[in-house]
Amino acid sequence: MGDPVTSIASWLENLLLGWGLSPGWVVFVMTVLGVFILATFVLVLDIFLVWVERKVVARFQDRLGPNRLGPFGLIQPIADVIKLLIKEDITPKGADRIVFNLAPIMALATVLLLWAVIPMAPTIVGSDINVGVLYIVAIGALSTLGIIMAGWASNNKYALVGAFRTVAQMVSYEVPMVIALLVPVLLAGSMGINSIVGAQNQLWFVFVAPIAALIVLITSIAELGRAPFDLIEAESEIVAGFHIEYTGMKFGLFYAGELLHTLTVGALISSFFLGGWRGPGAEAYPILGVGYFFMKAFFLYWVIMWIKYSLPRIRIDHMLNFNWKFLTPLSLVVLIVTAILHKVLENSDFWVYAVVMLAANLLIGWVTLQILRSRARVERQRVAEPRSVAVPPSSTISNPTA
Amino acid sequence: MTALQIVFFIVAVVTIFAGLMAVTVGNLVHAALWLILSLFGVALSFGLLSAGFLAVAQVIVYIGAIAILIIFAIMLTRRVATDIGSQINSGWPWAAVIAFVLCGGLIWMLREWPGFSTLPPQMSARADSLSMLGMALVSPNAYVIPFEVASVLLLAALIGAIIIAWERK
Numbered sequence: 001m002g003d004p005v006t007s008i009a010s011w012l013e014n015l016l017l018g019w020g021l022s023p024g025w026v027v028f029v030m031t032v033l034g035v036f037i038l039a040t041f042v043l044v045l046d047i048f049l050v051w052v053e054r055k056v057v058a059r060f061q062d063r064l065g066p067n068r069l070g071p072f073g074l075i076q077p078i079a080d081v082i083k084l085l086i087k088e089d090i091t092p093k094g095a096d097r098i099v100f101n102l103a104p105i106m107a108l109a110t111v112l113l114l115w116a117v118i119p120m121a122p123t124i125v126g127s128d129i130n131v132g133v134l135y136i137v138a139i140g141a142l143s144t145l146g147i148i149m150a151g152w153a154s155n156n157k158y159a160l161v162g163a164f165r166t167v168a169q170m171v172s173y174e175v176p177m178v179i180a181l182l183v184p185v186l187l188a189g190s191m192g193i194n195s196i197v198g199a200q201n202q203l204w205f206v207f208v209a210p211i212a213a214l215i216v217l218i219t220s221i222a223e224l225g226r227a228p229f230d231l232i233e234a235e236s237e238i239v240a241g242f243h244i245e246y247t248g249m250k251f252g253l254f255y256a257g258e259l260l261h262t263l264t265v266g267a268l269i270s271s272f273f274l275g276g277w278r279g280p281g282a283e284a285y286p287i288l289g290v291g292y293f294f295m296k297a298f299f300l301y302w303v304i305m306w307i308k309y310s311l312p313r314i315r316i317d318h319m320l321n322f323n324w325k326f327l328t329p330l331s332l333v334v335l336i337v338t339a340i341l342h343k344v345l346e347n348s349d350f351w352v353y354a355v356v357m358l359a360a361n362l363l364i365g366w367v368t369l370q371i372l373r374s375r376a377r378v379e380r381q382r383v384a385e386p387r388s389v390a391v392p393p394s395s396t397i398s399n400p401t402a
Numbered sequence: 403m404t405a406l407q408i409v410f411f412i413v414a415v416v417t418i419f420a421g422l423m424a425v426t427v428g429n430l431v432h433a434a435l436w437l438i439l440s441l442f443g444v445a446l447s448f449g450l451l452s453a454g455f456l457a458v459a460q461v462i463v464y465i466g467a468i469a470i471l472i473i474f475a476i477m478l479t480r481r482v483a484t485d486i487g488s489q490i491n492s493g494w495p496w497a498a499v500i501a502f503v504l505c506g507g508l509i510w511m512l513r514e515w516p517g518f519s520t521l522p523p524q525m526s527a528r529a530d531s532l533s534m535l536g537m538a539l540v541s542p543n544a545y546v547i548p549f550e551v552a553s554v555l556l557l558a559a560l561i562g563a564i565i566i567a568w569e570r571k
């Protein structure tokens with residue numbers, strides 16, 4: 001009753017078996033059907049995301065957003081899709097046609113692949129593999145590839161520069177992200193995402209490992225290439241980066257891929273740190289879990305949008321320094337401290353364990369802030385001290401002390 | 403023929419075809435992309451053998467690190483990518499002989515291997531191959547020494563990279 005998806009799946013399975021299909025073929029048909037339904041659901045959700053994005057950014061910028069077509073402008077995304085579909089499809093001269101057309105597909109398909117392992121409810125999960133976290137990292141590598149292909153095949157120097165920046169950014173931010181993702185893996189004792197959600201039955205991991213959650217959020221935004229890490233498509237520097245030459249629905253695929261990726265990142269962080277589908281009554285009625293899951297995912301989606309529309313773009317050397325000199329050492333410290341405390345407090349009461357973990361995280365955060373403050377003081381002094389500046393020759397003669 | 407066998411044949415044909423294309427196409431970036439497809443096919447084969455960890459590690463290491471490094475190197479040398487030179491040099495007969503000898507040797511060795519006709523053993527649902535692999539890597543009775551040697555080697559490579567990139571003042 002509370003689990004319609006599983007009941008429909010088992011009914012269909014029995015029906016197919018009753019038609020005389022061999023069990024191997026039934027598994028095959030059910031898998032293909034599952035992939036088809038999940039992908040369609042996520043893509044339809046994606047159309048709705050365009051509306052969410054436009055409506056929320058309008059609120060951040062003190063506007064109303066789309067409000068003419070349908071109630072609250074809800075039909076606007078359909079109109080957007082029709083507009084994108086009937087636009088002229090341009091392939092630039094000198095472009096590598098096959099790679100050029102393959103890149104947008106890669107960009108969207110890699111995001112869809114992530115949904116295969118995200119548990120929406122205790123029983124509604126595409127594939128509950130035991131290497132879920134590594135799978136997500138691997139798919140992240142593939143999405144980098146899609147952007148590189150777009151940048152290279154466009155035969156455009158801005159696109160190529162955007163692709164170079166992508167590689168620098170995504171490959172760097174993968175390091176602290178993977179290290180920080182090891183913290184929930186360590187706390188849950190498993191790499192399967194459903195097991196990680198299951199291990200948060202007493203307390204969400206965000207309270208046990210807040211710094212790791214923050215690092216994962218920051219690095220995920222960098223992997224998304226959203227502001228303040230949108231150097232890969234910085235409009236003021238390289239026009240639009242890797243998707244500069246794309247028109248119509250091909251650009252639409254990049255845009256849809258980015259929006260969907262943002263929601264996917266929200267879903268992943270909510271599974272790792274905010275208890276995923278957990279909530280009152282979610283275990284008895286899995287359909288409730290789907291509701292909790294999307295509430296948390298959309299909350300994080302909103303947080304990421306909030307950051308995007310509040311912060312200016314980070315400079316490229318700051319971006320790399322921030323990653324290698326701040327996030328990577330911090331994530332290593334958090335991982336080591338968490339691992340040691342997890343082993344030391346193995347047999348103690350759960351609440352003692354949780355409080356000590358939280359205290360350790362707060363201590364690390366406080367020490368980090370102190371170090372940052374002393375570094376900033378040195379930096380301020382360096383900037384403030386008088387520097388030799390070029391002055392016109394006439395003023396040097398009239399005022400030699402300047 | 404079961405559904406799994408059909409999927410395996412499709413994956414195998416695509417993998418081999420992509421591998422052939424990787425060494426025969428003229429454009430270097432296309433060769434790298436075909437190589438990625440071939441490596442992805444190998445990862446899928448691991449997945450079909452229920453070796454999920456190997457499949458994912460294959461994608462992370464070969465596609466996420468090595469292939470992207472290759473593409474990056476090619477992109478930085480753009481003129482090379484458009485060069486269409488000869489695909490073979492004068493040493494090709496030797497390469498062909500070695501390839502045939504290796505292939506023949508493998509076939510001869512696998513001639514009497516019983517694995518072709520036996521079914522895979524049913525793993526119990528509780529056996530977690532991933533945690534067993536993890537325990538084996540740090541167990542003194544298993545692979546702890548190779549594991550530690552590999553990590554020292556990686557650390558040495560890391561330090562070496564820093565030394566090379568060090569800006570001497």
